[in-house]
């Protein structure tokens with residue numbers, strides 16, 4: 001682990017690990033009535049709420065002065081007692097496990113104890129910060145890819161530290177991602193840590209042996225255009241998948257795309273899984289504003305593994321505009337050798353849906 005932001009790394013890794021343990025166990029026991037549909041028609045579950053309660057509780061105690069931009073808020077829990085009770089129980093189960101001092105956990109982070117409903121709901125609502133260009137702030141997606149989570153597919157618990165609108169630390173836990181991409185049916189659960197200027201590393205999400213704490217450095221492979229395989233969303237409403245197919249044709253990419261939910265795409269790309277090569281998220285043309293928590297940690301994973309991330313027009317992602325990426329539309333993440341050519345191909349299709 002690098003010395004730069006070492007205590008932030010420690011706290012973020014521990015918080016994401018505790019949240020991932022929680023989401024994994026909720027998935028195995030999720031019952032009807034524990035999923036709500038939000039105002040924008042997207043789903044949210046007791047696992048999203050309780051993961052945000054756990055991570056925010058820890059961040060609040062470890063770094064009391066840092067604001068948090070989190071996806072969820074507690075308003076639905078204030079009016080739904082059944083849901084509130086379940087979220088409080090789940091969060092307390094995760095928080096009350098005694099601190100693993102060997103792994104660097106500290107009791108002062110609010111762990112090893114239970115919290116009251118008011119404290120936990122307030123912790124969730126601490127994620128209401130509006131963001132901005134200056135200062136330190138965290139951004140949290142307690143479950144990215146909620147639809148993937150519900151399907152038993154890929155999802156990710158995603159946390160990033162921004163300093164003056166630049167991502168300095170990104171931590172992503174992927175409970176359903178194979179630890180070793182060469183054995184897709186082997187152990188699942190991978191954790192990714194990227195630190196600005198210090199690379200991207202992978203480690204097991206649920207370590208059992210002390211050797212499991214070894215950080216493995218990740219470098220994106222250098223691929224030619226014809227070797228690329230596209231990584232894209234599962235959800236058609238999230239990205240213009242038909243346009244991706246046209247771009248693949250233009251570039252001479254013949255491999256079928258790999259579809260997965262969440263920022264697990266960034267992780268798989270940073271690791272070079274199955275010759276990924278490019279994550280293409282073209283806007284669907286409805287004016288959707290990308291959220292900063294959907295891209296902050298993932299983009300640093302790519303940059304620190306040697307790749308480039310831009311929006312679909314080649315602009316750098318601007319994390320200083322608040323909760324959304326403002327005028328950035330879509331995302332193109334790829335290796336240095338091919339990123340510019342992919343942007344050219346997108347430009348060449350000007351007028352296609354989403355461009």
Ligand SMILES: Nc1ncnc2c1ncn2[C@@H]1O[C@H](COP(=O)(O)O)[C@@H](OP(=O)(O)O)[C@H]1O
Pocket residue numbers: 042071141143144145146147148233234235237238239260261262263284288291294
């Ligand atoms: N119309 C839309 N266009 C693009 N992204 C959208 C969208 N509606 C929702 N999303 C975002 O897409 C994320 C999932 O991305 P992906 O398709 O790569 O799995 C969601 O994160 P959550 O699941 O955290 O809500 C949500 O923020």
Ligand SMILES: [Mg+2]
Pocket residue numbers: 042043044071146
């Ligand atoms: Mg959501």
Ligand SMILES: [Mg+2]
Pocket residue numbers: 141143144145293294
């Ligand atoms: Mg998300």
Ligand SMILES: [Mg+2]
Pocket residue numbers: 048071141142143144145146
């Ligand atoms: Mg989410």
